[in-house]
Amino acid sequence: MVIPTNNPMVRDDANDLIFLSMEEKLEAIVADITEISAAGAPVLVGTASIETSEAISKFLTKSKITHEVLNAKFHEREAQIIAQAGRPGIVTIATNMAGRGTDIVLGGNWEVEVEDLKDPTPEKIEEVKAAWQERHDQVLAAGGLHIIGTERHESRRIDNQLRGRAGRQGDPGYSRFYLSMEDNLLRIFATDAVKNFMQKLGMERGEAIEHGMVTRAIEKAQRKVEGRNFDIRKQLLEYDNVANDQRTIVYRQRNELMASDDISDLLVDMRKEVVEQLVDTFIPPQSVPEQWDIEGLEQALQVEFASEQPVQAWLDADEKLYEEQIKERVLENLNQAYEEKSAAVGDKMRAFEKQITLQILDGLWKEHLATMDHLRQGIFLRSYGGKNPRQEYKREAFALFQDLMTNLQQEVTKVLSHVRIRQDDEADAIEKQRAAELAAQKLSLQHQQSSALSEPRAPSDAAQRATVPVGSNRVDPAPFVRELPKVGRNELCPCGSGRKYKACHGKIA
Secondary structure, three states: OOOOOOOOOOOEEOOOEEEOOHHHHHHHHHHHHHHHHHOOOOEEEEEOOHHHHHHHHHHHHHOOOOOEEEOHHHHHHHHHHHHOOOOOOOEEEEEOOOOOOOOOOOOOOHHHHHHHOOOOOHHHHHHHHHHHHHHHHHHHHOOOEEEEEOOOOOOHHHHHHHHOOOOHHHOOEEEEEEEEOOOHHHHHHOOHHHHHHHHHOOOOOOOOEOOHHHHHHHHHHHHHHHHHHHHHHHHHHHHHHHHHHHHHHHHHHHHHHHHOOOOHHHHHHHHHHHHHHHHHHHOOOOOOHHHOOHHHHHHHHHHHHOOOOOHHHHHHHOOOOOHHHHHHHHHHHHHHHHHHHHHHHOOHHHHHHHHHHHHHHHHHHHHHHHHHHHHHHHHHHHHHHOOOHHHHHHHHHHHHHHHHHHHHHHHHHHHHHOOOOOOHHHHHHHHHHHHHHHHHHHHHHHHHHHHHHHOOOOOOHHHHHHOOOOOOOOOOOOOOOOOOOOOOOOOEOOOOOOOEHHHOHHHHO
16 A cells, blocks of 8 residues: 655656766766756765765866765764755765755755854844745756766665655655666676677767666666565574574573572472483383393482482382382482471572572573574585475474573582582581691791792702803713614504504604
8 A cells, every 4th residue: 555645746757877887877977967056956966885975076076066975974964964955056965874864955944044043033034034935946946856866776765765855745856866887786687798788789988778668677676686685584584583482481481580589399390300301311211120220320310419319229129119110219319308408508598599590591591592503504504405494493493492491400400409508617617627728838838938048059950051161161961862763754653553653653752
């Protein structure tokens, strides 16, 4: 649905002009600017870069045409330049980075002139309005604001935005784009055959092609670029949605942790998951007892929970004991031991549990994001194997997220299980022991320093050699004599291994 303008559009949008070279295009732009400015119409020149705006500015300076340059280098004068851009004969050069969305008033902005008055009396204000009305009528008679585009952009939206500076609210206006075969857009989509065809037409220097078909072809090329950019953004969004779904889950869990004062139930669930994973690893489901690794299970429980669980003794006492009962018994013992530890600390244990869980979650989440970035950078290589990179990314990302949740349960359970509760007496004893060790080290250091000051140290051999006076009978050290013959890198090693020296004892050397 297209919303109509407030007043009918009367702007004249001329067909594009296409030149063979950039130099010819700039010369034509300067010539048209000179003609339009001399007729009393304001000119707005739109460029895609600061370099182009400065190049046109140099051409205009050589032609002695007064103009203003509006780009990122002169952004502090933007308001002043725009306020006067609608005056008769004014030439303004603007990039896409500045001046967009600003209404250029034909004849200039009289309100800005009133603000600049030192003594804005009613008589002076009327004089300013009268002068503006005269300039306004002069610009209308000259055809309104003239827009000159130095090149087409990849997006039609930017071109239409530039054209939209003229012909506002029913005012007259004019717009035209000047192109060359050296422009980025034409260099990408226009083949050499097109350039050769233009040369075969016998085009002389300064001549241009102007036809509605050419303008439509350029707009078609712009639509191709817009479609390609849309596909790129769509693909990036699909990748971002995978990480965003995971981020939603992690942040929801983190917010629940922050809002909760007691996470004991969560820790019990984590402990249960870890125990079940360990038991299933060493006692595979639906397996016979001969396949069970009880010794490995006991060692794993000792490493993860710092707790000795005599699983083998339980099996010796009850041969009918199966894996589910082992899980229940191990979990019961671990929960009981942890409750005793928590009871010894009191309410402070709740805050400690929460802090540890948040720290581990934040650390694992940062590592997970880095892993996801590495996966995203190289996942496109899966396409060479005939696989869909997006589907592979989703599958790999889901597996990584499952590992993240598993590692979170294991790390939190392991850290809290290895925490030792020290009583006040034990803590005081440890502090006294540390203080005694520090005092002993300090005393030993002082003794070594005093011994070094009191006892003269025999000079070293190097010092003795350095202090031998010139002309004395100094004995030079004996040269080094090799006991075995020198062995080349590619010769057989003397050790008799049959391998080359560089692959045997040559590595050590």
